[in-house]
Amino acid sequence: MKKISRFETKVIHDGYDSEQHYGSLSTPLYQSSTFTFPSAESGEKRFAGEEEGYVYSRLGNPTTSILQERIASLEGGEAGLAFSSGMAAVSAVLFSLVKSNDHILCSEGIYGCTFGLLQLIKERFNVDHDLISMETEEQLLQHIRPETKVIYVESPINPTMKLVNLEMVVHVAKKRNITVVVDNTFCSPYLQKPLEIGCDVVVHSATKYLSGHGDIIAGLVAGRKEYIQEVAMTTQKDIGGVLSPFDAWLLLRGMKTLAVRMDRHCENAMKVALQLKSHPKVKKVIYPGVEDFVQKEIAMKQMRMPGGMISFEIDGGKMAAQKIMNQLNMIKIAVSLGDAETLIQHPATMTHSVVPPEVRAKMGISDQLLRLSVGLEAWEDIWEDLEQALNNC
Ligand SMILES: *Cc1c(COP(=O)(O)O)cnc(C)c1O
DSSP states (O other), X not given: XXXXXXXXXXXXXXTOOGGGGTTOSSOOOOOOSBOOOSSHHHHHHXXXXXXXXXXXXXXXXXXXXXXXXXXXXXXXXXXXXXXXXXXXXXXXXXXXXXXXXXXXXXXXXXXXXXXXXXXXXHHHXXXXXXEEXXXXXXXXXXXXXXXXEEEEEESSOTTTOOOOOHHHHHHHHHHTTOEEEEEOTTXXXXXXXXXXXXXXXXXXXXXXXXXXXXXXXXXXXXXXXXXXXXXXXXXXXXXXXXXXHHHHHHHHHHHTTHHHHHHHHHHXXXXXXXXXXXXXXXXXXXXXXXXXXXXXXXXXXXXXSOOSEEEEXXXXXXXXXXXXXXXXXXXEEOXXXXXXXXXXXXXXXXXXXXXXXXXXXXXXOOTTEEEEEOOSSOHHHHHHHHHHHHHTO
């Protein structure tokens, strides 16, 4: 197939050649745990890595391979790997990069279960970490130790929407041979391409925007071929968090519309953010697209568009926040994000309830902060639902 370069086309075609599959337009689903060998000798060669071919679906599956090639192409990586969840991807990547007595430097405010994983590997395997705001090069340098092997970044950070300057992080890490891992879940490769900025590994909760339909849990990783192969043959194969072929098939199906969906998510979010800003009961709107967003410059530099996630503060604390959520009709109360449906959640009592209150306060997660994953409905319907809820509280 001729090499294509535009994202909107790649997301539909890359990694799949229908001519190799009886002309099937839709990607075939190889729902098989194992693969037969034409002969005993062939089986011996496949185990020895001397012959191409599938062996067993924990080691590789044709449907999953198409997905892996596609994410690699979209992120600008040499290879990709699919996992049974975003956390299976995050843990396989971290376990592949550190050993006892190593150190991980992490952006403050990372996903709750990633935070939990860091605690676990600290207590059980003596891998230490620091969580820092990663605002300046000096601050990064202050926390880098000789044992620092990984800089782990989320940008935007959930739910405060703080950005980390990826170019700055790469600049510091490259000179010191530190691997930079970016959780790109909030942007998807349509909005942000960390590998092109020089980061080493990208991880995704593909459960969110990549799938886009709220029907699967999945994780994806992209990076250099040698590194991806190593993860595939160690922390993926031996821990075993592989994606099922059916979920790989659903994910390939969902991803085809990623570009058009992201366009609409961003367009809707911008309109809703501006309406929220002009409502008297809303104290603060945090969205990379609004004029007074403090890190506007970084947003313009590393993100194609401001994304579909908005956080906003209202007056009155937890009770008021819960009252507004209960007043909503069309908008659903749920965690997760990136679905067709608009979702709202209350970080202080939901996604970030395990974070100690004083740490939450330091991070900027107040009791009156609400997080909105703006869906694909008519933006007027999203806003009218929010407006009536705000007015009735
Ligand atoms: C949801 C999420 C994860 C975890 O992914 P799962 O698919 O739920 O395992 C990791 N990072 C971010 C930023 C997320 O939003």
